[in-house]
Amino acid sequence: MDEVEVRELMPSEYKEWDLLVEKAQPGTLFHTSDWLEICRDVLSRDFKIYGCFRNGELVGGCPIFVKNIKGMLKIASSTCNMTDYCGPLIKEGASSKASKRMQDTHEILGALREFLCKQGFDSIHLTLSPGLEDVRPFTWKGWESSVRYTHHLDLKENVDSNLSRKIRRELKSAEEAGLKTRSSNDPETYYHLLSLVYEKQNLEPPVPKGFFERVFKLIQEKDAGYMFVSETPEGEVVASHLNLYGKKCTVTWSSALNPEFGRMGPNALLYYNEFLDLKARNFEYMNVMAANIPRFADFIMGFSPKIVPYYTVTLRSKKYSLMRILYQATHEETE
Incomplete structure (x- = not known):
């Protein structure tokens, strides 16, 4: 050799x-x-x-x-x-x-x-x-x-049959609140939500806004991912996921949630609708990078993911x- x-x-x-x-x-x-x-x-x-x-x-x-x-x-x-x-x-x-x-x-x-x-x-x-x-x-x-560890959500499976009671309750809350989801490409919206998350903990965001601006530009130029948001009937964005495209999958890279709207189930609605959207686009799985922090891992387990080391x-x-x-x-x- x-x-x-x-x-x-x-x-x-x-x-x-x-x-x-x-x-x-x-x-x-x-x-x-x-x-x-x-x-x-x-x-x-x-x-x-x-x-x-x-x-x-x-x-x-x-x-x-x-x-x-x-x-x-x-x-x-x-x-x-x-x-x-x-x-x-x-x-x-x-x-x-x-x-x-x-x-x-x-x-x-x-x-x-x-x-x-x-x-x-x-x-x-x-x-x-x-x-x-x-x-x-x-x-x-x-x-x-x-x-x-990370989590893989198998897009070949039936999402409804894998939902926990907690996630079903959150989806019902989101429906009752009239929340909707859509794609977006506005880095200002995302960084505002992220800042709210860290302000609640009296912390600074892990990277400056310029980092996300550059990532958004890269995503658009290379078709390397997309942002999915959950918004109120009035059009206020209350939760967001930044997803990067991988091989046969997407990587849920970064997420942000307005703490005041957490009980309405916007995050559960995002994952649920993302699952259906990606399944329709023939992706094989979602790589949800939320397995190493207990409270995030507990939430995503409500979708019955596979644990991947x-x-x-x-x-x-x-x-x-x-x-x-x-x-x-x-x-x-x-x-």
């Missing part, structure tokens, strides 16, 4: 990377150069795309956000704010043999792992996309691993681990 070479991609090679994202099964909008550039420009997050080559062909790789903490620690992560997963990608091989596909996966991930270990990072944290489940090339070499792998230097312990000890003393 020819050796896998790993190197940083030049911006002129990003189109080739985006083609790999499009073909690789775990590839998502989060992996694309367009998305990474939004994070760089709006969130000031430096990124690199490391490509894996075999005989000059790009067969895998991984985007990495790089952060220097006070010139003392160099941190690498495949994710940042509002980018839930964006780890390694591997080109799907032509072989029908599971053993050959596993061998290719391990060779590419092994080469990537060794390359990352030589870049002088004090901490490396990769969050793999759902669908890339074999983390042994990392864990066999001492990396820590953990599991997270995805994984993280982490490697920390002794220097990083020591500074982390000192930081935690210092903050415990001041509390």
Whole structure:
């Protein structure tokens, strides 16, 4: 087997990377150069795309956000704010043999792992996309691993037969309140709703409005997703979902709800009508990223989703681990 070479991609090679994202099964909008550039420009997050080559062909790789903490620690992560997963990608091989596909996966991930270990990072944290489940090339070499979850709503099933009593009550409340749903493309409306959610918790939104403006622009230019809103008979938008298109699915990426209208069932109505709309458009499932926060997970379970795991792998230097312990000890003393 020819050796896998790993190197940083030049911006002129990003189109080739985006083609790999499009073909690789775990590839998502989060992996694309367009998305990474939004994070760089709006969130000031430096990124690199490391490509894996075999005989000059790009067969895998991984985007990495790089952060220097006070010139003392160099941190690498495949994710940042509002980018839930964006780890390694591997080109799907032509072989029908599971053993050959596993061998290719391990060779590419092994080469990537060794390359990352030589870049002088004090901490490396990769969050793999759902669908890339074999983390042994990392864990066999001492990396820590953990599991997270997302929900898949199977669009081939009958949504009505899978609804809990709680969701049925919320749908009835939405009907009695006269709520309706529709598509929208107004980032101002979405950011206003999101701000209301965080104001109630005395917090700032996780990203500035400019981030959503850029995402909306990307969605429109690339036909990469859509926004679905729930509104009152008077036309006031009270809940919204931002959905990104994936392979045979949509990703419910971000949602917002006016807290004053929560008891009317606008969120349940959004999911229900989205389910019917996407089913009619021949999507296979909805990837609802709400499984790692108890109150969100409890709500979406009312639609009887499938629980799908995805994984993280982490490697920390002794220097990083020591500074982390000192930081935690210092903050415990001041509390």
